[in-house]
Amino acid sequence: MDTTTPHSGELTLSDLNDTGVSVTDQITQDKNFNLKLEGQETGSRVTYLVSTDEGKTWQETTVVQKDLADGIYQYKAVVTDAAGNTSETAVQKVVVDTTTPQAGELTLSDLNDTGVSATDQITQDQNFNLKLEGQETGSRVTYLVSTDEGKTWQETTVAQKDLADGVYKYKAVVTDAA
Known part of the structure; x- marks a missing residue:
């Protein structure tokens, strides 16, 4: 019997070009990047999820994020081991903003x-x-x-x-x- 939750690993945003004032805030014009999970339990199944409503609802997504519309995206991965135990990664938040700022x-x-x-x-x-x-x-x-x-x-x-x-x-x- 296995009731131990698997190690979820760390979810990162691979190939994200963090543009703008800060290069670490994940507010960007980049509409194309990948999800990357490292350190999860070996042999586990990974499901990637995305939310566009501040985490109220989640939909399954793919590793490749392409041609995203402007908006706020939250990502997490759910790791399921062979016994069916699950664990989730920390949420990664990205704001895609391709709108030109008001110049004044x-x-x-x-x-x-x-x-x-x-x-x-x-x-x-x-x-x-x-x-x-x-x-x-x-x-x-x-x-x-x-x-x-x-x-x-x-x-x-x-x-x-x-x-x-x-x-x-x-x-x-x-x-x-x-």
């Missing part, structure tokens, strides 16, 4: 627009700040500046100080969690 609007804050026009942004002011509003909450913002009409861009800070004479173009790149 970039403005020049605290800029004193001197000269003939008060709105042409031709100025003697060498110190001002870049300000981005309306971007997706929780996103990472990278500010860029070009001094060659947009041919090349370099990362810059919010505070623009002691600028030399010249033409400056600014843009903000918004990266969401995925």
